[in-house]
Every structure is written in structure tokens, then in C-alpha cells.
Amino acid sequence: MASTHSAEPTASSPTFSVRGSKLIGQEMFRVMDHAQALERQGHSIYHLELGNPRMVPPPIILETTMQALRLKHLGYAPMAGLKELRAGIAARYASLTGQELTEVQVVISPANLLIHQFLDITCNPGDQVICFTPAFPSYLAAAAHLGLHVNAVPLVVEEGFRLTRNHIKAALKLKPRAIVLNNANNPTGAVYAPEIVHELADRCEGAGIWLLSDETYGDLTFGGRFATLASARAKQVVVMSSFSKVFSIPGFRTGYALAHEAVAAKLALSNSTLFSCLPAFTQLGCLAGLAVIDEYTAGIRARSAKLTGACADLVNRSGVLHCHVPESGFYLFVDIARTTLDDMTFCRRLLEERHTAVTPGRSFGSAYSSFIRLAACGQEEDVLEGVRRTIAFAQDLGGCRVQAA
Amino acid sequence: MASTHSAEPTASSPTFSVRGSKLIGQEMFRVMDHAQALERQGHSIYHLELGNPRMVPPPIILETTMQALRLKHLGYAPMAGLKELRAGIAARYASLTGQELTEVQVVISPANLLIHQFLDITCNPGDQVICFTPAFPSYLAAAAHLGLHVNAVPLVVEEGFRLTRNHIKAALKLKPRAIVLNNANNPTGAVYAPEIVHELADRCEGAGIWLLSDETYGDLTFGGRFATLASARAKQVVVMSSFSKVFSIPGFRTGYALAHEAVAAKLALSNSTLFSCLPAFTQLGCLAGLAVIDEYTAGIRARSAKLTGACADLVNRSGVLHCHVPESGFYLFVDIARTTLDDMTFCRRLLEERHTAVTPGRSFGSAYSSFIRLAACGQEEDVLEGVRRTIAFAQDLGGCRVQAA
Numbered sequence: 001m002a003s004t005h006s007a008e009p010t011a012s013s014p015t016f017s018v019r020g021s022k023l024i025g026q027e028m029f030r031v032m033d034h035a036q037a038l039e040r041q042g043h044s045i046y047h048l049e050l051g052n053p054r055m056v057p058p059p060i061i062l063e064t065t066m067q068a069l070r071l072k073h074l075g076y077a078p079m080a081g082l083k084e085l086r087a088g089i090a091a092r093y094a095s096l097t098g099q100e101l102t103e104v105q106v107v108i109s110p111a112n113l114l115i116h117q118f119l120d121i122t123c124n125p126g127d128q129v130i131c132f133t134p135a136f137p138s139y140l141a142a143a144a145h146l147g148l149h150v151n152a153v154p155l156v157v158e159e160g161f162r163l164t165r166n167h168i169k170a171a172l173k174l175k176p177r178a179i180v181l182n183n184a185n186n187p188t189g190a191v192y193a194p195e196i197v198h199e200l201a202d203r204c205e206g207a208g209i210w211l212l213s214d215e216t217y218g219d220l221t222f223g224g225r226f227a228t229l230a231s232a233r234a235k236q237v238v239v240m241s242s243f244s245k246v247f248s249i250p251g252f253r254t255g256y257a258l259a260h261e262a263v264a265a266k267l268a269l270s271n272s273t274l275f276s277c278l279p280a281f282t283q284l285g286c287l288a289g290l291a292v293i294d295e296y297t298a299g300i301r302a303r304s305a306k307l308t309g310a311c312a313d314l315v316n317r318s319g320v321l322h323c324h325v326p327e328s329g330f331y332l333f334v335d336i337a338r339t340t341l342d343d344m345t346f347c348r349r350l351l352e353e354r355h356t357a358v359t360p361g362r363s364f365g366s367a368y369s370s371f372i373r374l375a376a377c378g379q380e381e382d383v384l385e386g387v388r389r390t391i392a393f394a395q396d397l398g399g400c401r402v403q404a405a
Numbered sequence: 406m407a408s409t410h411s412a413e414p415t416a417s418s419p420t421f422s423v424r425g426s427k428l429i430g431q432e433m434f435r436v437m438d439h440a441q442a443l444e445r446q447g448h449s450i451y452h453l454e455l456g457n458p459r460m461v462p463p464p465i466i467l468e469t470t471m472q473a474l475r476l477k478h479l480g481y482a483p484m485a486g487l488k489e490l491r492a493g494i495a496a497r498y499a500s501l502t503g504q505e506l507t508e509v510q511v512v513i514s515p516a517n518l519l520i521h522q523f524l525d526i527t528c529n530p531g532d533q534v535i536c537f538t539p540a541f542p543s544y545l546a547a548a549a550h551l552g553l554h555v556n557a558v559p560l561v562v563e564e565g566f567r568l569t570r571n572h573i574k575a576a577l578k579l580k581p582r583a584i585v586l587n588n589a590n591n592p593t594g595a596v597y598a599p600e601i602v603h604e605l606a607d608r609c610e611g612a613g614i615w616l617l618s619d620e621t622y623g624d625l626t627f628g629g630r631f632a633t634l635a636s637a638r639a640k641q642v643v644v645m646s647s648f649s650k651v652f653s654i655p656g657f658r659t660g661y662a663l664a665h666e667a668v669a670a671k672l673a674l675s676n677s678t679l680f681s682c683l684p685a686f687t688q689l690g691c692l693a694g695l696a697v698i699d700e701y702t703a704g705i706r707a708r709s710a711k712l713t714g715a716c717a718d719l720v721n722r723s724g725v726l727h728c729h730v731p732e733s734g735f736y737l738f739v740d741i742a743r744t745t746l747d748d749m750t751f752c753r754r755l756l757e758e759r760h761t762a763v764t765p766g767r768s769f770g771s772a773y774s775s776f777i778r779l780a781a782c783g784q785e786e787d788v789l790e791g792v793r794r795t796i797a798f799a800q801d802l803g804g805c806r807v808q809a810a
Contacts, residue, residue, distance in 0.1 A: 020526030025677035121425030272430035
């Protein structure tokens with residue numbers, strides 16, 4: 001009856017399932033836990049590991065959430081999410097795309113979980129999924145956990161990590177069950193040309209390949225032209241996004257998917273099976289935020305353009321580190337190859353010796369062990385100090401090498 | 406490469422995965438959605454479908470949550486949950502059990518999701534899981550979704566739906582990979598004898614069988630002696646509970662598991678893989694609630710004893726319906742066999758004709774299509790009116806039958 005269980009290292013440990021043994025998690029949460037342990041020892045840490053925006057969110061979101069708590073919106077909400085919030089999201093994307101979108105195409109769920117839910121409802125164990133790398137670790141973690149085979153189609157640093165027709169061709173040639181697209185990209189900050197992403201969507205729809213377009217950073221694009229793939233008709237193209245980054249409220253844990261009505265219904269059933277529903281009071285807060293989203297994100301975009309530009313400038317003038325200049329979001333994907341340290345060692349020592357927390361590159365694909373990701377979404381001075389410490393650490397490593405020679 | 410995909414009914418629907426096609430969800434959420442649709446048409450509905458407590462929660466929980474929002478606790482939290490909350494829960498169970506429990510044995514996650522996470526990290530597709538039925542639908546839904554084989558060991562109505570040595574013997578004889586215990590029970594309100602549940606735990610631990618003890622209603626026991634299975638040493642016994650019912654805050658979507666340190670670490674990794682973390686502000690609210698939990702639940706227990714007693718009395722004097730008198734929580738599992746309607750028809754017609762929403766019995770196991778579940782956790786007058794409408798509907802059905810004869 002029972003299938004093969006994973007062998008565990010010692011006789012005294014519990015024996016987990018195969019899926020349990022394939023859990024990866026998110027490296028940046030482990031870095032954060034380590035950083036917080038150092039903080040509890042009294043150290044002051046510069047947090048550049050997580051995309052954890054510490055900007056002040058739109059006041060109306062917090063006021064509305066508190067008002068909902070006061071009014072005792074404390075019960076279960078519909079499994080697909082509050083109808084008003086779903087309708088508000090549909091209206092926004094209808095206006096962005098010029099298409100007729102309605103709330104039956106929208107499902108509310110934590111964005112990280114939506115990645116898992118999408119792969120879960122579309123792919124069977126052993127199926128092949130394409131990621132264009134470097135890619136957000138949760139795609140790789142969700143696919144591994146579900147027993148899917150990930151094939152990486154690497155983006156090219158000399159092309160600014162942008163998606164091209166060649167990448168689409170390479171991906172389709174592999175005849176995958178699903179493709180995960182991340183536009184704008186985390187960790188590179190690259191934004192893909194509208195005609196290229198639309199071509200990918202059309203070709204996936206035509207070939208019966210599922211496409212997840214993770215657009216979490218789309219609204220934070222300052223250096224390119226971002227195009228959503230939200231569609232009134234496509235059956236196999238699912239768009240997802242999050243309120244975490246655009247409203248600086250990651251703690252709200254609220255995201256959404258836009259999909260064909262049948263797919264949205266399936267995702268709602270997944271919600272009901274997994275976690276029942278999300279809180280109504282946080283959803284009401286997000287709904288209030290929709291009224292100010294364009295105005296608020298304009299400020300965030302201006303800030304990110306300036307701060308990531310300044311960080312990239314420091315990095316690229318360091319003589320030892322290098323990065324592509326981001327066009328969206330707040331990450332910098334930094335090449336540390338010249339330090340000769342691998343990413344894990346670099347990150348561990350940077351945290352312990354310079355009290356600066358960053359994420360190892362291999363979290364974004366096995367080929368990226370000579371990269372690190374810096375998140376420039378904290379207080380401006382802290383971010384700049386963290387970047388300066390990272391650069392100084394890298395330069396001192398170089399200096400040591402020369403001295404040792 | 407790709408495994409067999411599920412066949413979908415029409416060529417125009419998207420083709421989902423096998424796991425996607427095995428999503429069941431929770432019937433009571435569909436009933437709630439249907440009831441809310443009727444409300445939008447202007448009808449007034451008596452909600453006895455969901456265990457959605459509408460009592461006023463401890464004020465300190467809401468005040469602390471709002472204060473945390475004001476203080477901008479809006480970032481990511483640790484994947485296992487806030488250390489302070491985990492330590493608070495460990496301290497409470499240490500005092501309940503007289504054992505040394507610490508925060509490394511506690512993980513914060515939505516309780517419904519914890520069922521899925523437990524089965525996911527412990528069982529492989531095809532493995533056998535035992536549920537003592539009637540059982541909370543999420544056990545069945547999570548098992549089906551994960552491709553597990555559920556074997557029902559039915560509890561006996563004449564024994565007050567209590568767990569006995571015979572049930573333990575029957576369960577162990579089937580050599581399952583895992584057993585899910587629900588004490589106190591939803592939907593029957595039965596509380597199992599401490600020596601029996603401890604015997605089950607000891608025998609599972611001895612036999613290397615995983616045991617999930619869902620104790621969501623344990624703190625709401627008013628008519629028996631409830632014993633938690635939280636243990637400082639057991640490797641394969643996982644206790645879970647929720648703040649939803651004990652604090653009347655289902656919308657907070659916050660629960661927890663107590664487990665061996667290695668199992669807790671695996672559950673935290675599951676959190677990180679699936680949804681990253683829960684909000685810090687809701688966790689801080691729950692932490693504040695721990696200070697008043699005994700005082701608050703005493704009031705809820707007194708209320709539930711009185712209200713479920715009154716409901717059971719009405720039901721058992723109806724001449725057509727029958728139920729066991731609950732000893733915990735706020736559900737009544739009502740036998741509707743004498744109406745000759747099956748549960749689905751009964752529930753649909755009761756909602757449409759008498760505007761009263763209840764849950765069909767088959768949600769709790771396929772053998773229970775002549776039962777319905779009533780949730781007595783709304784306003785007292787609404788609950789009593791809902792019960793009266795349910796009884797009147799059943800009686801009128803009987804009357805029609807007699808007239809037609």
C-alpha cells in the first residue's frame with residue numbers, strides 16, 4: 001500500500017514523506033532568521049535580504065483595516081475572496097487592458113501560495129515546467145515540492161537579462177506543461193518588451209501550455225514599458241500579483257490571480273481546501289488602497305528609480321562588484337565572481353563580519369552561485385550603508401588576496 | 406515525460422492536473438456563498454452552516470492588533486511564527502500538561518492548512534490515513550487532494566460518538582501511515598476519555614504511526630474531561646489547534662501546531678515554501694489574547710453549554726429530528742432520516758424555502774447522508790430561530806407525507 005518513504009539520516013529522526021523531504025523553503029527567510037538572532041544578541045543589522053518594503057503604506061489602507069476590526073469584520077470570508085475586492089481588481093485590469101474583465105476571473109490568495117496553487121492545479125508529478133532564470137526562488141521551491149521537473153532557460157546578462165524571441169523558442173521546444181514568467185523580474189529588475197510577452201502568451205495559449213505571469217513588480221516599473229498579460233479570453237494564461245510590494249504591506253499576505261473563469265473557480269476551490277479563506281479586514285484594507293494605487297506607486301517608483309540607481313552606481317564603480325541597472329522593483333542582482341568567494345560563504349561572512357544581510361544568488365537558480373541579491377527597500381540611509389558595507393567587504397577580500405600573493 | 410492528465414468534460418475547458426481534479430473544498434463554504442447570494446437578493450438568512458462564531462472577542466486582541474498596525478508591524482514575520490507567540494503557546498501547554506515544552510516545538514499557521522501540511526510532510530500518495538467518522542471535512546479534502554487513501558473507522562451513535570478501545574484496535578489493525586483524531590469532535594461535540602486518547606497516542610508512537618490530534622474545540626469543553634496530547638517527547642504525535650473558535654476570531658486565520666522539534670522545523674519549512682509567513686499584527690493580537698484565554702473561554706463554554714443544550718432539547722422534542730447532546734464546541738449533528746429527504750436536498754430546500762443555512766452530513770463522511778450539522782455560534786436568538794425553522798421544515802415534510810398518503 002505505502003509507497004517508498006524517504007530515508008532520514010538518523011534512526012531517531014521522524015520519517016517524513018517524499019514531498020516533505022523535498023521542501024526547500026526560501027533562503028532569504030533563513031537569512032532573516034539568522035540576522036534576527038544576531039539582533040537579539042545586540043547587534044545592529046542592515047537588512048538587504050528580503051523584499052520587505054519599509055516605506056510608509058497608504059494611510060487609507062491601515063485606517064480601513066482598523067475600521068473593519070472595530071466594526072467586527074472578524075468572520076469567515078468567501079473562499080474566492082471578497083466580491084468587492086475582486087470586482088475592484090477586475091475593474092483596474094479592465095482599464096489597463098481595455099478588455100472586459102469581471103470578478104469571476106479574480107481570486108484572492110497569498111501571492112506566494114498562488115504559485116504553488118497554479119502549479120498544483122495544472123501540473124502532475126514528473127511534468128516539466130520552464131523558468132526563465134534567474135527566477136524567484138518560490139517557483140523552484142513549489143515545483144520541487146510538487147515533484148515537477150524544472151528546466152531553466154537562462155536569460156543573458158549581456159541582454160540586460162531581458163526575455164527575447166530566442167528564449168521563447170528554446171522554452172517551447174522543450175514542450176513543457178507550464179511556463180512561469182516573472183515580469184518585471186525579481187532579482188534582476190529587468191522589464192520585458194510588451195510584444196515579446198504577448199507573443200509568449202499567444203504561443204502558450206495556442207500550444208495548450210499553461211503560463212503563469214507573475215506581475216508582482218509590474219506596477220513598480222520605472223525604466224521600461226510593462227505590459228500585463230491579464231486577458232478576458234485566454235484559457236491557460238494566469239496572471240498573479242501581490243499587494244505586498246505595491247502598497248509596502250508584505251505583512252498583509254494578500255495577493256490575487258486573474259484567470260479564465262473555470263481556472264479562477266478551481267483556484268477558489270484550492271483556497272477552500274487549503275486554508276478556507278483570507279481575513280476580510282485585510283482585504284477591505286487592500287480594497288481601500290486600490291483608490292490610491294496610481295498616486296502611491298508613482299511615489300514608490302520615483303524613490304526606487306533614484307535609490308536603485310544610486311546603489312547600482314556604487315556597485316558598478318566599486319571595481320570588484322557588478323550589476324545590471326534595474327528598471328523595476330527594488331532588487332540588484334550583483335555579480336561577485338571577482339571576489340572568488342561563492343555566494344553562500346560571501347553572504348554568511350558579510351552577515352557575521354559586516355552585519356549586512358543579503359540573499360545568495362543560487363536561490364534564484366543553480367547557475368548563480370557567483371551572484372548575490374540586494375534588496376533596496378529599507379530606509380534609504382540603511383540601504384546605502386548596507387551596499388557600502390557589501391562593497392567594502394568585497395574590496396577587502398580582494399585586498400587580502402593581493403597581500404597573500 | 407508527462408503523466409496522465411485528467412480528462413475534462415468539454416474540449417473548451419482547461420485541462421487541470423489530477424490533483425487539481427481532486428480538490429473538494431469545504432461544502433459549508435459553498436452553502437455560505439449560496440446563502441450570501443440570497444442575501445444580496447434582499448433575503449434575511451439564518452446562518453447555521455459555518456462554525457463562524459459571532460460572539461464578541463476579547464477586546465485586548467482587537468486593541469493589540471490595531472496598535473500593531475499603528476506601530477507599522479507590516480513586514481514579513483519569521484516563517485515559524487513570532488517567537489513570542491510560540492513561546493506563549495508552549496508555556497500554556499507546559500502548564501496544562503506539566504511537561505517541558507518550548508517554542509521550538511511550536512509553529513504558527515492557519516489551522517485548516519496545518520491539516521494539509523501534516524499529511525503532506527508525513528504521507529506519500531497511496532498511503533492510508535484513518536479518520537474516526539463523522540470527521541471534519543478538511544481531513545477528507547486534504548487527503549483526497551494529496552492522493553491518500555482514507556479509511557473511515559465509524560464512531561457509534563449509541564456510544565455518544567465517543568472513541569473506544571475497539572476503535573483504536575480497528576484503526577491499528579489497518580496499519581495506516583497516519584491517523585487523524587478530532588477531540589473534541591466536530592460535528593458531534595463528543596469529548597473522548599483522557600485514558601483512551603493517551604492510549605491511542607502511545608500505541609501510535611510505539612507503532613511508528615503518525616497521529617494528528619486536532620484539538621480546535623478542546624478549550625470549549627463543558628460536558629466532559631478534555632485531555633490534550635501535546636507531548637514533550639513523542640516524535641510522531643502532532644497537536645494542532647486554532648485561535649478561531651476559542652477567541653471568536655475565525656477571520657484572523659491563525660492556528661498552531663505543537664510537535665517534536667524536527668517535525669516543527671519541517672512544518673516551518675512548509676510554511677516558508679507555501680505562504681512565507683503569517684501577518685505579525687494578527688499574531689501579536691493572538692499573543693495578547695493568551696493572557697485572558699481561561700477567563701474568556703469560561704464565558705464561551707457557559708454560553709455554549711446553555712445554547713447547544715437548548716437546541717438539542719428542541720431537536721429531540723421535535724418528534725422527527727434527533728441529535729446527541731454536545732459536550733464541547735457549538736455543533737449539533739442531527740439525524741434527519743425520518744424526513745426521508747437526503748441531506749443535500751434537505752439543506753438546499755431548507756435554505757431556499759426557510760432561509761436557513763446548514764451543512765449536509767455527507768461532508769463529514771459518505772455514511773452520513775441522513776444527517777445535517779447545525780452550528781450554534783451566532784446570536785442566540787438567530788440560532789434558536791434557525792433551529793425552529795429547521796424543525797418546522799422537517800415537521801412539515803412529515804405532514805405533507807401523511808397528507809399525500
